[in-house]
Amino acid sequence: xxxxxTPIASLAGGALIGLAAVLLMLVRGRIxxxxxxxxxxxxxxxxxxxxxxxxxxxxMVCGPWVYLGLAGTLPAIDVPASYPLLVVGxxxxxxxxxxxxGCTSGHGVCxxxxxxxxxxxxxxxxxxxxxxxxxxxxxxxxx
Amino acid sequence: MRNFLTFLIGVIFGTGIAMSGMANPxxxxxxxxxxxxxxxxxxxxxGGAVIVAFFGYxxxxxxxxxxxxPIFDIPANRKIDLxxxxxxxxxxxxxxxxxxxxxGALPALGTLDTRVVVFVAALIVGMLGTRMLLKQATAxxxxxx
Numbered sequence: 001x002x003x004x005x006t007p008i009a010s011l012a013g014g015a016l017i018g019l020a021a022v023l024l025m026l027v028r029g030r031i032x033x034x035x036x037x038x039x040x041x042x043x044x045x046x047x048x049x050x051x052x053x054x055x056x057x058x059x060m061v062c063g064p065w066v067y068l069g070l071a072g073t074l075p076a077i078d079v080p081a082s083y084p085l086l087v088v089g090x091x092x093x094x095x096x097x098x099x100x101x102g103c104t105s106g107h108g109v110c111x112x113x114x115x116x117x118x119x120x121x122x123x124x125x126x127x128x129x130x131x132x133x134x135x136x137x138x139x140x141x142x143x
Numbered sequence: 144m145r146n147f148l149t150f151l152i153g154v155i156f157g158t159g160i161a162m163s164g165m166a167n168p169x170x171x172x173x174x175x176x177x178x179x180x181x182x183x184x185x186x187x188x189x190g191g192a193v194i195v196a197f198f199g200y201x202x203x204x205x206x207x208x209x210x211x212x213p214i215f216d217i218p219a220n221r222k223i224d225l226x227x228x229x230x231x232x233x234x235x236x237x238x239x240x241x242x243x244x245x246x247g248a249l250p251a252l253g254t255l256d257t258r259v260v261v262f263v264a265a266l267i268v269g270m271l272g273t274r275m276l277l278k279q280a281t282a283x284x285x286x287x288x
Binding site: 138 | 145146147148149150151152153154155156157158159160161162163164165166167168169170172173175176177178179180182183184185187188189190191192193194195196197199200202203204206208209210211212214215216217218220221222223226227228229230231232233234235236237238239240241242243244245246247249250251252253254256258259261262263264265266267268269270271272273274277
């Protein structure tokens, strides 16, 4: 499945992601990690702690619709994986982010930005295994 | 006001994800497919996000406290352990298989696309299962002591 290189849209979108992370730190003093926010919304520590997470998540799901307003189309979602593979991938991501305390947003954006050694290690590791996995599926299994 | 601003921050994040192409598994997978249909866009997303967050955090963390909270709640753990590396490695395998990461999939959930719903349901199952096993392991260690 080919996709076109979109340097400007991706840089602008990335800047918005970074801006959201900075604003959440400014307003609520929290790291903007999708995994941590979801986990704390599903298994809340307190009602107060639950509310801000649900607010962030409710805002996130509006993102594609705001984008529709700006760009005139919903964002493309092309999924090369079959349903069984989506389930396997989803479960593995769930295990990995729970053990590894974070994902691309928590470690890869917020953690790198605050120069956390754990986040550098985690990001290096998952970029490596993602690359190996994609190479294996695309070029060895030929999927 | 506090909660409305927090909601708006989620909207900014979700819009950024949609604009950047990171809600699109094909685009994510093509970043890693250097030997095939390489699409370097993901590097621009992470680059843009990290640069803004790097400088923004420096400004924000110079304040005595956040606007609506008593303290900045920032992880203090700096130790790189096996659990972190093993978890990150498994996350990468799952990300490579599905093409969705949690930060990409949660905003994409807003479109109610069935494939995103299936991925997020599986993600939650994986998170729940791991939490239960970790809890059991902790209980067993405590019992042994």
